[in-house]
Amino acid sequence: MVIVFALVALAVLAAVAGLHWYVWRRLVRDTTRGPGPARRAGTTLFVAGPVLMIAALLTERAGAPFWLQRTLSWPGFLWMALALYLLLGVLAGELIRPLLNRLSRPPVPAPPGRPSRTESGQGPAVQEAEPPGTAPTAPDPARRLFVSRVVAGAAATAALATVGHGTYGVLRGPRVTRVTVPLAKLPRAAHGFRIAVVSDIHLGPVLGRGFAQRVVDTVNATRPDLIAVVGDLVDGSVQDLGPAAAPLARLSARHGAYFVTGNPA
Structure with missing residues (x-):
């Protein structure tokens, strides 16, 4: 059993490393002109990010000291979300990369010393085929770099905007959606009965007392x-999350408040 778990863990780590390498290659290596400050900074980010992500997951699962979980959770889980959207953005960029390469390719001039038929007065111009064995024109490094930067910039912007908007929405607190549920057999005395349904609060190392108060x-x-x-009320132990959950005692309703701490079966 231990061997199977170790093999699965190694397979997961290999997959995570491979996906990060692929995104690093597209966003960092392909957009920089050789070793330099920009490439070193990007490489550092793509090494530190997954390390923090894995550390955050392991400390939460292992029940590490709560202060350590809180220290690692924000950067680790933010990187997890950002890496996912970066991967999706890079994959989407692969679909438009050939089109950008084609649009940015300059027109190929006619070979010198070979006049067209129009120039010699023998009819319409005809494109002459290259002799067999002629090497194709090498791709322009500047054009390739430009296309890589356009695709990488679009993917990074979309990922940062998506994660930033989601993070802002979480920190701002829940929003109210009002839904009217018509029930034919509802007693007249119960008309207008209001039930506030709350789910997925997820109090834990990331969201604490301030979020509970909101x-x-x-x-x-x-x-x-x-x-x-x-x-999904809490992600952790009573000992760690008691202070964070304390504001929930002030939930006020005429017929009371009812909780399911986990996912209902």
């Missing part, structure tokens, strides 16, 4: 008749 303020502002927290 959840409480948002839910209480809707003045619900009943509150239902339907799953």
Whole structure:
């Protein structure tokens, strides 16, 4: 069993390393002119990012000291999200790279010393074929570098914008979506009964007491008749997350608040 686990872990690490190498190659190596500060900085980022990501996962699973989990979680999990969107952006860029190469290719001039038929007065111009064995024109390094930078810039911008927008949305706190549920057999006395449904709070090393307080303020502002927290309330132990979860005691509803700490079966 231990051997199987080790083999699976090695396979996962190899896959993670291979995908990071591929993204590094497209975003760093292909966009820089040889070794230099820019390439060194990009390489450092693509080494430190996955190391922090794996460290964050391992410390959370192993129950490491909570201060260590909090230290590693933000950079580690942010890199996980960013790396995923960078990979998707690079893969999408592979689809448009041939088109950009074709559009940026300059026109090929006619070979010198071979006048066309129009120049010799013998009819319309005809493209003469290259003699057998003629070497094709080598790709222009400047053009290749330009295309790589355009694709890499677009992929990095899209990934940063997506992760940044998502992070801002989480830190800002939950937003209220109002849904009316018509029930034909609902007693008249229950018309207008308001249930505040909250899910996926995920209090843990990343989201702590401040986030819990924003959840409480948002839910209480809707003045619900009943509150239902339907799953994924915490990611961790009571000892670590007790202070972070303390504001949830101030959830207020006429018929009470009900919790499911994990995912309902």
